[in-house]
Every structure is written in C-alpha cells, then in structure tokens.
Amino acid sequence: MLESPIFRLLAMSSALLLSIDPAAASDAIDLEALVRGFAAMPGLSARFREEKHISLLQVPLVSEGVLYFAPPDRIARHVERPAPSTLLVRDDELVMGTAGERHTLDLAAQPVLRSFVDAFRLVLAGDIARLRELYAIEFRANDSQRDWQIQLLPRDEQLAGMIRSIQVAGRDAILLELRVVEADGDSTVTRFTDVDRNRRFSEPELDALFRIPP
Numbered sequence: 001m002l003e004s005p006i007f008r009l010l011a012m013s014s015a016l017l018l019s020i021d022p023a024a025a026s027d028a029i030d031l032e033a034l035v036r037g038f039a040a041m042p043g044l045s046a047r048f049r050e051e052k053h054i055s056l057l058q059v060p061l062v063s064e065g066v067l068y069f070a071p072p073d074r075i076a077r078h079v080e081r082p083a084p085s086t087l088l089v090r091d092d093e094l095v096m097g098t099a100g101e102r103h104t105l106d107l108a109a110q111p112v113l114r115s116f117v118d119a120f121r122l123v124l125a126g127d128i129a130r131l132r133e134l135y136a137i138e139f140r141a142n143d144s145q146r147d148w149q150i151q152l153l154p155r156d157e158q159l160a161g162m163i164r165s166i167q168v169a170g171r172d173a174i175l176l177e178l179r180v181v182e183a184d185g186d187s188t189v190t191r192f193t194d195v196d197r198n199r200r201f202s203e204p205e206l207d208a209l210f211r212i213p214p
Contacts, residue, residue, distance in 0.1 A: 031139050031150070035128050043199040044069040046175070050190040060189075068209050070201050076210045086212045089117060099214050112159050147171050 045068050051060040065079040075089040087096040094105040094113070107114040115134055131137070136153040152166040160183070167179040178190040201209070 031137060032128060034150070035131075037197075041071075041197045043071065043201050044195070044197055045199045046192045046195040048190050048192055050188060053187045053189070055184070055186060068199070068201075070206060070210065074206075074210050078209075078213075084213075088210060088212065090210070095212065097212055099212065102212055112156070112162070115154070115156060115159055 045066065047066050048064065050063045052062075053060045062082070063079050064081045065077065067078075068074075068076045073090055075087075077087040079085045085096070085098050088094070089107075092106060092108045092114075094107055094117075096103055096105075105113070107117055118130075118134065134155060136155060138151040138153070139148070140151075141148040148170055150168045154160040154163055162183055164181040164183050167181070168175070169177045169179075175192050175195055177192070178188075180188045180190075182188075
C-alpha cells in the first residue's frame with residue numbers, strides 16, 4: 001500500500017487535473033475541453049478538506065489545507081489541520097515532511113508512484129493520448145451538460161492492485177469532489193473550495209509556497 005501522505009497528494013493531483021476552462025462551460029463538456037483548460041492555466045490554488053475512510057475505523061481521518069500548482073511541474077500540498085505538514089513535487093523529486101523532519105523520494109525509481117504524477121502532468125500538457133495509455137477513462141455528464149464525472153481506471157496491473165478507481169465530480173467550471181477507491185475498499189474523499197485556476201505566482205511566492213516551511 002502506498003504511504004498515506006504520498007497517496008493523498010497524488011489522489012488530489014488526479015482530481016485537480018479535471019477542472020475545466022470557464023470558456024468551455026457554455027458548451028458540451030468533454031474530456032478534451034477539460035484538458036485544454038488546464039493546459040492554458042497560469043497556475044492553480046485551492047483549499048481542500050479530505051476524509052480518509054478506513055474500514056477498521058468508525059470515523060474518518062480528516063485533514064484540511066491548501067494546494068498549489070505552478071506549471072510545468074511544481075506541486076505544493078500544505079496540510080494545516082490536524083497537524084502541519086507539507087508535500088512537494090518537482091521534476092522527478094518528491095519531498096514530504098515538516099520543519100523538523102523531511103523525506104525525499106526519487107520518482108524515477110518509483111514507477112507506480114510516478115504514474116500518478118505523470119497522469120497529472122500529461123493532462124496539464126494536453127497529452128490525452130498518453131493519458132489513455134495509462135488509464136481507461138470514462139466520462140459522464142447529465143442532460144444539461146452542467147454536472148460531470150470523470151473516472152480513471154489504472155491499466156497497469158500493479159497500480160490496479162492498489163487503486164480501484166479515481167472519480168472526480170464537478171459542475172460547469174467548478175471542481176466539487178474527488179473520490180479515490182483503493183483495492184481493499186478503503187476510500188479517500190476530497191472536497192475543494194476557493195479554487196483559483198488563474199493563480200499567477202510571483203518569484204517570491206514560488207520561493208515561499210513551494211518549499212517546506214521553516
């Protein structure tokens with residue numbers, strides 16, 4: 001099983017790749033429009049509330065915080081509650097920890113973990129062909145085309161042995177919910193608020209936000 005902090009970041013990454021361009025909201029929503037919208041954005045920030053449902057626990061594990069993405073490949077996930085922690089991704093490096101302790105992973109040496117990160121990056125780059133090589137993708141929308149859902153099913157057997165599915169739901173240009181179901185039935189539900197798809201980071205902000213706080 002993937003380590004929980006890493007798994008949560010990658011689940012959120014898969015979710016955020018499914019926001020759409022507001023300009024496309026008036027038209028029929030499709031996967032290509034979702035990808036094009038992300039490829040065009042200057043950056044992204046969003047608040048999140050995440051609930052981890054584990055069969056052995058009567059109540060879910062809850063965390064809250066904020067996530068940032070800066071093209072082409074930088075991700076920062078800052079958990080504020082219940083205990084501060086940060087997870088960073090850039091190039092082939094993943095760093096997680098706190099001011100007093102940190103751990104670094106080489107994604108090039110972790111093919112299953114890398115596939116999650118690559119899925120996010122491929123969508124941002126608009127490479128839908130490569131995304132379909134990694135995942136079976138199902139798209140659903142209601143009759144008005146306002147409410148939509150994306151489901152990603154891993155093609156890799158090793159990854160499919162860990163993750164059963166990733167489901168993302170939204171309305172128009174607004175991302176509402178991510179649900180990740182693990183192979184054992186446990187699930188992670190993340191709800192997003194204050195999503196800013198036009199976030200532009202200054203150099204001082206990049207230095208301050210995309211690092212583990214002191």
